[in-house]
Structure formats: C-alpha cells, structure tokens
Amino acid sequence: MGGGDTAGRLVRPFALTGGRTRPSRADFTLITTVTAVDPPPTWATRPQPEHQRILRHCAEPLAVAELAALLDLPVSVVVIMLCDLLEAGRITARPPHPVTCNPDLDLLQKVRDGLGRL
Amino acid sequence: MAGSDVVTRAAPDTVKILIAGGFGVGKTTMVGSVSEIAPLRTEERLTLASVDVDDLAGIEEKHATTVALDFGRITIGQDLVLYLFGTPGQQRFWFMWNDLALGALGAVVLIDVRRPETSFAAIDFFERRKIPFVVGVNGFYGDHPYPPDEIRDALALPEHVQVLLCDARERESSRDVLIALIDQLIESATR
Numbered sequence: 071m072g073g074g075d076t077a078g079r080l081v082r083p084f085a086l087t088g089g090r091t092r093p094s095r096a097d098f099t100l101i102t103t104v105t106a107v108d109p110p111p112t113w114a115t116r117p118q119p120e121h122q123r124i125l126r127h128c129a130e131p132l133a134v135a136e137l138a139a140l141l142d143l144p145v146s147v148v149v150i151m152l153c154d155l156l157e158a159g160r161i162t163a164r165p166p167h168p169v170t171c172n173p174d175l176d177l178l179q180k181v182r183d184g185l186g187r188l
Numbered sequence: 189m190a191g192s193d194v195v196t197r198a199a200p201d202t203v204k205i206l207i208a209g210g211f212g213v214g215k216t217t218m219v220g221s222v223s224e225i226a227p228l229r230t231e232e233r234l235t236l237a238s239v240d241v242d243d244l245a246g247i248e249e250k251h252a253t254t255v256a257l258d259f260g261r262i263t264i265g266q267d268l269v270l271y272l273f274g275t276p277g278q279q280r281f282w283f284m285w286n287d288l289a290l291g292a293l294g295a296v297v298l299i300d301v302r303r304p305e306t307s308f309a310a311i312d313f314f315e316r317r318k319i320p321f322v323v324g325v326n327g328f329y330g331d332h333p334y335p336p337d338e339i340r341d342a343l344a345l346p347e348h349v350q351v352l353l354c355d356a357r358e359r360e361s362s363r364d365v366l367i368a369l370i371d372q373l374i375e376s377a378t379r
Contacts, residue, residue, distance in 0.1 A: 099291065100232065100259075101271050103199035131199035133271065135259055139228035146233040164199040167268075169291045173377040177268075181203065181293070182370045184264030188222060188363045 087150040098149045100135040103164040104128045111159040121155055124148070128161060200269045205366065206288060208275040208314070209298035210306025214326040214356035215274035216258040218298060221362045223260025223272060232257050232287075257288075272366075275310070289313075294320040294369050298356065301325055301334055304343065311343065320373055322350045324365040330355050348376070 098104075106125045117125060120141075127140055138148040155161045167177060207215045220227045232255060255276040262270040275288060289295075295314050299307045314321040325332065325339055334342075336351040345351065350368050355361045 100257075100273070100288075101202040101204050101291075103202055103269075105199050133202060133261075133269070135230050135232075135257070135271070135273075136228060136261070138230040139259075144231040144233065162199070164201075166202045166204070166291055169203070169293060173293075173373055175374065175377055177201075177203070178293075178370055178374050178377065180268055181264055181270060182367060182374070184262065184268070184270070185363055185367050185370065188262070188359065 087147055098134050098152050099166055101133050101166045103131045103133055104152060104161050105131045106161055114160060121151055124151060125160060200267050202269050204271040204273055204292050206273050206275055206292050206295040208295050208310040213298045213300045213307060215298055218356035218362045219258055219260040219272045219274050221357055221359045224263060225261050227258045227260050229256055229258050289319055294373055296324050296365055296369060297321050298324045298326050322369045322372055324352050324354045326354055326356045
C-alpha cells in the first residue's frame with residue numbers, strides 16, 4: 071500500500087467524490103488505461119488536490135488499478151474522480167483489449183512471445 | 189470512449205489473466221514471481237452481476253462487497269501490457285468474480301494438493317462460465333507427491349484442461365504455467 075501515511079487518512083474516501091458512490095460513466099475497468107491530456111484544454115479550471123494527484127500520476131499512461139493502488143484509495147472512488155476528469159477533458163481513457171469468443175490469434179501469439187522472453 | 193477524446197500519448201493495449209484458487213494457495217506468490225512490479229493491492233467493490241444460480245434465488249437487489257485484490261504487471265511490448273489479478277480467496281465471494289472475470293483472456297487455478305477442495309469453487313466457476321483455464325499444482329517446498337494425470341482424475345477435469353506441476357515461488361515455473369494457458373487458448377482457437 072501507499073507511503074508512510076501512518077497517521078491515517080484525514081478525509082474519508084467518499085468525501086473526495088462529493089458523497090457520490092457511483093460513477094457517472096461505467097467505462098472504467100480495472101485495466102482501462104488513463105492518460106493526462108497535456109497541455110490541458112484552454113478552458114480547464116484548476117483541479118482539486120485529489121484530481122491534481124491523479125493527473126500527476128497519469129502523466130504517462132496508467133491502468134486504473136495501478137492508479138488506485140498508488141493513491142491508496144478504493145477503485146470505485148478513483149473511478150468517480152476519473153469520470154470528472156474525463157468529462158472535464160483532462161484525461162483520455164483507453165478501454166482494455168476486447169475479449170470475445172473468437173480469440174485474437176495475433177494478440178495471443180504476442181503475449182506468448184512476451185512471456186517467453188521473461 | 190467519447191469520440192472527442194484527444195489522444196496525447198499512445199496508451200498500451202491491456203489484457204488480463206486471473207490467478208484463482210483457495211485461500212493461501214499461493215496466488216499472490218505467483219503474481220509476485222512473474223510481475224515486473226512488486227504486487228500491488230487495491231480494493232474493489234464487486235457486485236453480483238447476475239442472479240442465475242439456484243443458491244441465490246430470491247435475491248433481487250444487486251449486492252456489493254469490497255474485496256482486496258493483488259495484482260501485477262508484465263509489459264509484453266510497447267503497445268501491450270498483461271495484468272495478473274489474484275482473485276479474492278474467500279469462497280463466499282466466488283459469485284462476485286463475475287466482474288473480475290469479465291474480459292479476462294483466461295485463468296490459472298492454483299491447487300494445494302494437501303487441501304485441493306479449497307480450489308473446487310474456482311474450477312467450478314470457470315467451467316460454468318466457459319472461461320478457459322489451466323490448473324497449476326503448487327508444490328509447497330517443491331514437493332509433488334502426485335503425477336498430473338492422477339490429479340486430473342481426482343478433479344474430474346476434461347482432457348483439454350492442462351494440469352501442470354509448478355512452484356509459484358519460481359519465476360520460470362510460474363511463467364511456464366502462463367505460457368501453457370496461452371498455448372491452450374491458441375490451440376482451441378485454431379482447432
């Protein structure tokens with residue numbers, strides 16, 4: 071878990087989301103990759119501190135699960151904040167590779183080759 | 189995603205594999221032995237996605253609970269990253285794996301031969317949902333008292349499900365289990 075925050079969190083997690091417990095968009099999975107838009111859109115206002123932390127972490131593309139672990143916050147809380155950032159045009163989100171009944175052979179071969187190099 | 193999204197840097201494509209099995213069977217150990225990062229832990233709110241099981245008849249609302257997930261990452265290439273998720277070990281949460289299982293390439297079910305029954309729920313879950321899986325028999329202290337075929341018979345596994353003896357602490361051994369899963373997926377795709 072996150073750094074040396076031994077005194078515990080001062081703000082209860084859902085206080086960060088204005089009391090909302092459900093995201094407005096359901097398209098953030100654990101392995102959806104989020105990336106901060108740089109430079110931010112011209113209309114962007116100064117984000118709240120927790121949003122700012124997210125933007126710092128995802129200057130490079132980062133999966134939602136990793137972001138939640140780094141922030142030491144539940145995934146559901148992070149997703150709500152990501153929805154805000156997406157709506158504000160501050161991040162882009164890339165959904166995971168779709169998995170269907172007809173597997174993508176090229177993809178499987180790539181994964182196999184990658185594992186073989188470990 | 190919204191079509192208006194501006195792409196600044198190329199985000200990689202992502203895929204995931206689940207590492208399942210009973211409590212204390214070595215799931216996080218396996219994630220850690222092949223992951224390029226120390227296993228991370230996060231909390232996820234999992235919901236009961238569908239009520240299609242007899243045990244749950246009569247439950248109409250969606251139920252949710254928070255479970256801890258351990259996960260790791262393997263960068264396959266610049267444009268592709270594989271995530272490994274250890275499923276929550278508590279059996280009473282098995283029905284909440286629906287959310288986790290969604291979009292997974294497949295799964296590794298780890299088994300401790302000293303108490304294989306702790307992994308029955310995982311095998312059952314993937315069989316019912318037709319999610320491809322291999323069985324990794326995690327030999328504690330590298331000890332493997334039973335041959336794979338004997339274990340397959342004991343678990344009544346179909347012929348196409350591979351049973352591999354492994355040591356979840358060893359990188360190469362864990363990697364080989366993952367490769368066996370991918371080979372199984374490739375084989376069934378080309379059959």
